[in-house]
Amino acid sequence: MNSRIGQLVVCALLLVCAGVAAWFVPAVTADERAWRAARPCAAVTRGNDCLRTLPAVIERTDPRSPKQGGRLYFAEGRPTPRVRVSYDAAEAFEAGDRVRLTVWRGQVMKVAGARYVWHEHVATGGSQAVVAALCALAAGWPGARLLLRARGRRRPKDEVQPSALPFLVPLLGTAVWLLPLCYRHPVSLFGSTATIAWWVVGAPVSVVLSGWAWRATRIRTPGEATAPELAADGEVFLPARFLEHTGYNPHGFGTHIVLGADGPAVTPHAGPGRFAAKRIPAGRLTVRGVRLPRGEEGGLVPHSWHIAELDDAGRSVRLAAAPDDLARILRALSAVRV
DSSP states (O other): OHHHHHHHHHHHHHHHHHHHHHHTHHHHHHHHHHHHHOOBOOTTOOSSSSBEEEEEEEEEEEEEETTTEEEEEEGGGOSOSEEEEOHHHHHHOOTTOEEEEEEETTEEEEEEOSSOEEEOOOOOHHHHHHHHHHHHHHHHHHHHHHHHHHHTTTSOTTBOOOOSGGGHHHHHHHHHHHHHHHHHOTTOTTSSHHHHHHHHHHHHHHHHHHHHHHHHTSOOOGGGOOOOOOOTTOOEEEEEEEOSOBTTBGGGOOOEEEESTTOOEEESSOOSSOTTOEEOOGGGEEEEEEEOOBGGGGGTSOTTOEEEEEEETTEEEEEEEOHHHHHHHHHHHHHHHO
């Protein structure tokens, strides 16, 4: 329950962050356009929307760290006491340097000296829109995990749920087409024929990938498994594992089960050939039931596998494999017993 609440909180916070970031996209875009359109101030120009160039002398520098940046301090506090700059800029400038400051809307946007020129970073509407989209896409991960929990709410509590990893495919696929769209058209996602065409092409791809992820994470009950026929003269190696130490699976060495004319056997490899194979004593094995992984078994086998509970002459053993592979193996074991 705590995990579910935590995922719900994370999902909600990411969606809130996406909404807040999207709210500021128009304002950031307007500032970006105003900055690009700004021109040097004329002699009679008033206001802060033009570019003013002012001389200054650096009194001292304070490079703090590459992450924290640095500061430039100006002689007599003119035209401003200090400016926060990058670490490289604070390292490049020296006390006594004569520089020219470019001021826009009361903020120093540029410090130009003989050896180095520093520019203030100007946020763009495209980058702001990308942040909003990334937060929304990131919310899809805990959302997918919550969806899978809700999907399996009627299953036994200790049953291992399918992995949510397939949902990364539609999330990443959506990011491939959505992020460039947000960057190039932050305030007009549906405002032109080009953007609409972008949606027409990208949205169906996301829908198809989401449908694939939904099918890939569905819980297959043992009754849904099918067992294809095995060719009479062929052998097939199927990924499968006995979870207990037995004479035919010493120390859990088996990674595959080979089926063929010589009977089922456990092998530590995927073939070809039966090198190091251990024959399975099918005559003394009885199938008690087939179920999904539970509890700690989720760390031993893939979540999509099924587990057959077998009776080996009074001893309980477990055999795990993908649903269709397990059905084929159990049928082969039954055929040998007959």
